Amino acid sequence: MTEIPQMEPSEFFPFVTTLAFKEIGFLPDDYVSAYVAGILDKFQRAERLYRPLYDEDAYFRTEYISDILRMAQQYDRGRRTLINQHVGDYAMFMSGLFPDYVQRKWNKRSFASYGKKSYSYVASSVEDPLFSVLSGN
Numbered sequence: 001m002t003e004i005p006q007m008e009p010s011e012f013f014p015f016v017t018t019l020a021f022k023e024i025g026f027l028p029d030d031y032v033s034a035y036v037a038g039i040l041d042k043f044q045r046a047e048r049l050y051r052p053l054y055d056e057d058a059y060f061r062t063e064y065i066s067d068i069l070r071m072a073q074q075y076d077r078g079r080r081t082l083i084n085q086h087v088g089d090y091a092m093f094m095s096g097l098f099p100d101y102v103q104r105k106w107n108k109r110s111f112a113s114y115g116k117k118s119y120s121y122v123a124s125s126v127e128d129p130l131f132s133v134l135s136g137n
Contacts, residue, residue, distance in 0.1 A: 013037040081125040084118040091115025
């Protein structure tokens with residue numbers, strides 16, 4: 001097991017992300033690694049699980065992705081894109097860090113498919129190849 005040195009929080013998440021990826025034999029590019037580390041940083045505050053990072057008006061106190069996506073329909077395309085990005089991030093975070101909980105509460109495969117579909121929606125809305133990678137396309 002690798003010893004984790006003392007470091008600032010801004011350095012910690014990229015460090016453990018890279019370490020975890022190496023452990024499972026997955027070596028993404030730096031952009032993907034940085035994005036995943038950013039998800040860990042974003043969700044270190046529990047209220048961020050229910051609030052898209054850049055959309056302070058949208059607060060979803062539900063753990064059901066289908067409810068969040070249904071509620072997102074009331075917003076314009078820009079906000080829906082942010083909410084879909086949040087859903088993808090949420091699905092990745094929960095299934096990556098709490099797989100047993102996700103499996104007990106929901107079916108892990110369907111949970112992950114919501115995340116991939118949400119990233120696919122984002123990929124169709126913004127010009128950033130990262131979301132195509134995250135959606136599995």
